[in-house]
Amino acid sequence: MAIKVIKSGIADTIQDKGRYGYQHLGIQPNGFLDYQSAQLANFILHNTITEPVFEIHFPASTFCFTSNYTICISGANFVPLLNEKSIALHTPITVKENDVLQFLKPLQGRVAYIAIQGKIKNETWLDSHSYFAKRIQKNDIFEWGANNEKEFSNPTHTDLPNNSITNEIINGIINEIQSQVFSTDPIRFIPGPAWEDLTPSAKESLVSSKFQISLQSNRMGYPIKGPLLPLHKPNQYLSAAVTRGTLQLLPNGELMVLMADHQTIGGYANLGQIILVDLPRFAQLSNQASIHFMETNIDTAHKLYQQIEKKFIHRS
Amino acid sequence: MSSKETIFEKSKWNVNLLGDHAIVFSLTANMQEEIIEKIIELKNWIELAKNDFIIESIPSYHTLTLVYDIQQFYKNKIAIENNHSIIAFANSLLTQFELTKKNNQLQFETEKKQENNSPIIIRIPVCYDLSLGIDLENLSTKNNISINEIIKKHCEEIYLVYCLGFLPGFAYMGKVNTKIQIARHASPRKEVMAGSVGIAGEQTGIYPMNSPGGWQIIGRTPLKIFDPNPSVLGKLQAGDRIQFYPIDFAAFEKLNEYK
Numbered sequence: 001m002a003i004k005v006i007k008s009g010i011a012d013t014i015q016d017k018g019r020y021g022y023q024h025l026g027i028q029p030n031g032f033l034d035y036q037s038a039q040l041a042n043f044i045l046h047n048t049i050t051e052p053v054f055e056i057h058f059p060a061s062t063f064c065f066t067s068n069y070t071i072c073i074s075g076a077n078f079v080p081l082l083n084e085k086s087i088a089l090h091t092p093i094t095v096k097e098n099d100v101l102q103f104l105k106p107l108q109g110r111v112a113y114i115a116i117q118g119k120i121k122n123e124t125w126l127d128s129h130s131y132f133a134k135r136i137q138k139n140d141i142f143e144w145g146a147n148n149e150k151e152f153s154n155p156t157h158t159d160l161p162n163n164s165i166t167n168e169i170i171n172g173i174i175n176e177i178q179s180q181v182f183s184t185d186p187i188r189f190i191p192g193p194a195w196e197d198l199t200p201s202a203k204e205s206l207v208s209s210k211f212q213i214s215l216q217s218n219r220m221g222y223p224i225k226g227p228l229l230p231l232h233k234p235n236q237y238l239s240a241a242v243t244r245g246t247l248q249l250l251p252n253g254e255l256m257v258l259m260a261d262h263q264t265i266g267g268y269a270n271l272g273q274i275i276l277v278d279l280p281r282f283a284q285l286s287n288q289a290s291i292h293f294m295e296t297n298i299d300t301a302h303k304l305y306q307q308i309e310k311k312f313i314h315r316s
Numbered sequence: 317m318s319s320k321e322t323i324f325e326k327s328k329w330n331v332n333l334l335g336d337h338a339i340v341f342s343l344t345a346n347m348q349e350e351i352i353e354k355i356i357e358l359k360n361w362i363e364l365a366k367n368d369f370i371i372e373s374i375p376s377y378h379t380l381t382l383v384y385d386i387q388q389f390y391k392n393k394i395a396i397e398n399n400h401s402i403i404a405f406a407n408s409l410l411t412q413f414e415l416t417k418k419n420n421q422l423q424f425e426t427e428k429k430q431e432n433n434s435p436i437i438i439r440i441p442v443c444y445d446l447s448l449g450i451d452l453e454n455l456s457t458k459n460n461i462s463i464n465e466i467i468k469k470h471c472e473e474i475y476l477v478y479c480l481g482f483l484p485g486f487a488y489m490g491k492v493n494t495k496i497q498i499a500r501h502a503s504p505r506k507e508v509m510a511g512s513v514g515i516a517g518e519q520t521g522i523y524p525m526n527s528p529g530g531w532q533i534i535g536r537t538p539l540k541i542f543d544p545n546p547s548v549l550g551k552l553q554a555g556d557r558i559q560f561y562p563i564d565f566a567a568f569e570k571l572n573e574y575k
Contacts, residue, residue: 020372020383021371021372022484022549023372023374023383024372024373024375024553024554025480025484025485025549025550025553026480026481026483026542027484027549027550028484125544125546126546189335190333190335190336192334192335193334193340237345238345238346238347238376238378238379239376239377239479239481239488240340240342240376240377240379240381241338241340241372241379242334243334243335243337243338245335246335263482263483264374264480264481265374265376265479265481265482266481272335273334273335273336273338274335275335275336276386298336298402298403301336302336302390305336305386306386306387306390309387
């Protein structure tokens with residue numbers, strides 16, 4: 001019962017919701033870059049939505065299954081091939097012993113997820129399978145134990161009364177999440193501690209200009225190209241905690257958005273935080289995409305976040 | 317009135333949002349013993365209340381950041397009491413904190429005195445051999461100070477941990493004696509060895525693992541300062557007091573936990 005990596009990708013990892021509670025020791029939370037797509041893949045398979053998944057960047061790893069599994073791919077469309085034949089996203093796919101899964105080309109998005117039905121058997125570190133320094137490598141083996149029928153009819157996760165979810169409901173959720181993750185609407189943020197240190201024209205520039213993600217982006221952060229944003233005065237900041245989605249202004253005028261593998265504290269100008277609901281969308285943007293930022297407030301952010309999370313709970 | 321009390325009176329708490337899932341309590345932005353002590357005091361007090369929606373509390377210099385779970389917050393009765401506002405919740409926390417302190421002023425003061433009488437100091441051995449303290453000669457030349465004097469000055473001070481970050485277990489400690497303060501390297505080294513003890517401006521720190529780094533390396537500790545074993549993890553936390561003591565190369569070899 002295993003999944004073997006037969007060719008390494010450039011930056012593939014195992015991710016779950018990450019670990020919280022250790023940042024005071026300097027330990028990063030890690031976790032899904034796009035929690036909405038990752039949760040969707042698990043949801044379609046009737047897994048607990050935060051079950052670990054493979055997070056895939058392009059060029060991607062190639063996998064070989066050593067026994068039968070049901071899998072589901074979501075997020076970016078890298079044209080997944082099973083034994084060289086194209087397979088659908090957002091659909092439970094049955095794979096058999098010796099089947100090979102690979103990814104052909106990046107059509108849409110930046111991060112794909114492979115969920116496996118059942119429960120992962122590999123060890124956790126501090127209650128999470130996410131670990132910043134551990135890319136998956138050729139010959140790595142991952143084991144999943146399949147859910148049996150009994151587990152299915154008696155779900156431990158009370159939010160997911162699996163057997164009562166109709167295909168119609170699932171398709172509705174797929175469409176809603178997809179349109180959320182790949183919409184071209186502005187990326188919303190809440191102003192942070194150094195927002196008022198920007199000149200008025202820099203504030204205006206941040207919300208009216210086009211920005212683009214630079215090539216050097218990775219799970220720690222996405223550097224952003226755009227107009228220079230001057231501060232009132234060259235400011236020194238004492239390091240303080242940052243979060244995923246923090247918009248940092250570097251001394252050279254470059255913007256950097258911190259992502260899931262960010263360091264726990266940062267000493268650069270903290271302009272604001274992208275709201276949780278827009279972070280998956282931001283994480284999926286291609287280098288060519290034009291990015292617009294838009295200021296929002298906490299009430300909107302919380303309302304939107306709860307709306308998305310509710311989609312994963314069955315509505316009877 | 318002592319100077320310490322003056323600082324306390326001047327330092328007023330600010331509460332701010334840090335995006336949609338964190339809030340920050342902050343005092344005057346200074347790297348100061350009295351300030352980080354007050355931050356730790358608030359941290360310890362908040363942790364006693366065990367609010368299930370608070371999933372992180374991260375102290376750093378003049379701030380305490382609480383990360384919270386949005387769903388859990390709205391499920392908690394505290395949310396209703398505070399009109400579903402996380403900022404209202406944070407402000408009510410502060411009011412309670414100040415009130416508790418006022419009511420227990422006497423007790424607080426006594427506890428503080430007891431602490432002051434016997435502060436726990438974590439003592440860390442460092443080997444200042446030139447083969448390990450690879451920037452010792454550089455520091456000696458630049459600051460016009462002998463290597464023996466550098467070691468003496470580095471070991472004299474009791475340092476306070478102001479925050480952890482950069483790497484798991486990396487503690488930012490201060491303040492370093494002005495005579496041995498030195499700016500970090502203009503471009504970082506590709507690899508600094510685990511246990512390396514460095515100086516950057518008025519701060520000193522220990523690399524918990526091999527990593528790129530720009531601090532001026534003056535020695536190495538044989539002790540593991542971070543252990544991924546969940547029952548061990550980081551040995552230092554913000555608010556801890558530490559002091560270095562010199563050991564020779566033979567003792568370093570004997571104590572070396574990185575072998």
